[in-house]
Amino acid sequence: MSHGDDYTVRPYDGDREGYLDLYETVFGARKSREWFAWKYEDNPYADHVPIYVAQRDGEVVGARSFFGLELRAGERTYTTLEPCDTMVHPDHRRRGLFTRMTERAIERYADDGLDLFFDFPNEQSLPGNLKLGWRVVETVTTHYRVQHPGALAPVGEESLVGRALDAAGATAMDAYFGLRGRRVRRLGRDVTVSHYDGVPADHLCPLYESHVPKRFHANRDETFYGWRYDNPEYDYTTYLARRDGEVVGAAVVGESAAKGVANVLDVHPLTDRAANAPVYAALLRSLLQDVSAIPLVALRDGVVPPRVLSGFGFHPDTALPLSKLTEPATLVARPLEDEWTLDGRSLTDPRDWQVSICEKDTA
Structure with a gap:
């Protein structure tokens, strides 16, 4: 989808090398193909690579990625995606790409019947998440x-x-x-x-x-x-x-x-x-x-x-x-429908969550 500004926002389509190049530019470290395969291509909780990219002149300049997990509470299970590895090339920031990629993802996964998003954004991405409908659950110690x-x-x-x-x-x-x-x-x-x-x-x-x-x-x-x-x-x-x-x-x-x-x-x-x-x-x-x-x-x-x-x-x-010396993790959540309670459990009540490091995408 283009907005007339030469940027196209679309689902991932074999863009692995462009994605890894962008990752190196933004985060200063080169990730391996094996890492990408484990995290996205071989993730059993998604039947596709759950990434939206922003492209300009054939180059991947932005990416909004999602880490698939299945949540459970008691006997009920829930399909979820955890936003992660959010990137916009330094030369293309402040042009609304984060918002546009996120909005495309929300639209798609609402149609797919996803139950919710949850994640642990850093200080830089937290305001953008809140603007787009996420709410803070708690600071996780x-x-x-x-x-x-x-x-x-x-x-x-x-x-x-x-x-x-x-x-x-x-x-x-x-x-x-x-x-x-x-x-x-x-x-x-x-x-x-x-x-x-x-x-x-x-x-x-x-x-x-x-x-x-x-x-x-x-x-x-x-x-x-x-x-x-x-x-x-x-x-x-x-x-x-x-x-x-x-x-x-x-x-x-x-x-x-x-x-x-x-x-x-x-x-x-x-x-x-x-x-x-x-x-x-x-x-x-x-x-x-x-x-x-x-x-x-x-x-x-x-x-x-x-x-x-x-x-x-x-x-x-x-x-x-x-x-x-540290930045404590902030747990945020967002349902795909305008319903903040699932089976009697509030998505914004810390008493209804129990997260360990295994729910985080980076370890």
């Missing part, structure tokens, strides 16, 4: 364990500068964690933990199905586990917690040496958090030993109780000192 303060440098959106703790040094940090950990060392001593390369869906699916939240969250079925953790930019390890031989908990960790971060993307059980504090403690105790060389460990709020996180040296990014 991420808890960080800063393991090597002096080693942290700004490399990508998931990193932060550890100046606030830099003076402590690695030795002092080890001592600090040792003192903090005493509060939870008594928890989970009857729980054994083993780890596996990759993500064993045959163990995780039954565990998930026995503790399905009634709030909006990613539906963790075999389709999800078979695709979500194939991101070529991360190495994934699963930790299984057992009590008397029975699997009672799990954690999935995505590790990126290049980004200097280990993301705890998923922790199970997803419900009964207070009763399962010993299981979470055993999982954290094991996985933190394995990622001790990684400068930063991240875990979203909502499952592991705060006292367990605090006991293992995690700090929320919504409080000092990390609030001075």
Whole structure:
């Protein structure tokens, strides 16, 4: 669709190389074909590549991309798209391309019967989302364990500068964690933990199905586990917690040496958090030993109780000192119809959402 200004806004049509070129121009890093294939071409929640592009003189100068996921709340599932990797070439900004690409996408996916959009926009794209009908649900707290303060440098959106703790040094940090950990060392001593390369869906699916939240969250079925953790930019390890031989908990960790971060993307059980504090403690105790060389460990709020996180040296990014160094995630949502309640659950009520890092498209 052209507006008489030499720009054409249209669905993606084999524009991979132009898209990757634009990504490099906008974000300063070249993504691989394997990354693009995983995120968009092989996404099982879309039967097409869910991207709208803006083109001028044969060049892709803008892109509005979407990350397909299926949400679930109780026994109900919902088709969703998560806007991501939004790009406009520096030479073509302030010409309405973001709005035009988004409006085309809204029109198309409303006709397709999509249930909702949800995402975690940064400070730059949040105002545009709000203008086009998204509403803020909440600020989502991420808890960080800063393991090597002096080693942290700004490399990508998931990193932060550890100046606030830099003076402590690695030795002092080890001592600090040792003192903090005493509060939870008594928890989970009857729980054994083993780890596996990759993500064993045959163990995780039954565990998930026995503790399905009634709030909006990613539906963790075999389709999800078979695709979500194939991101070529991360190495994934699963930790299984057992009590008397029975699997009672799990954690999935995505590790990126290049980004200097280990993301705890998923922790199970997803419900009964207070009763399962010993299981979470055993999982954290094991996985933190394995990622001790990684400068930063991240875990979203909502499952592991705060006292367990605090006991293992995690700090929320919504409080000092990390609030001075990070940009907490903002969860926003938008239905395709003018109905902000789905099956009795409000899209704008934080109590109806439970999101982990696995719902984010970048880890």
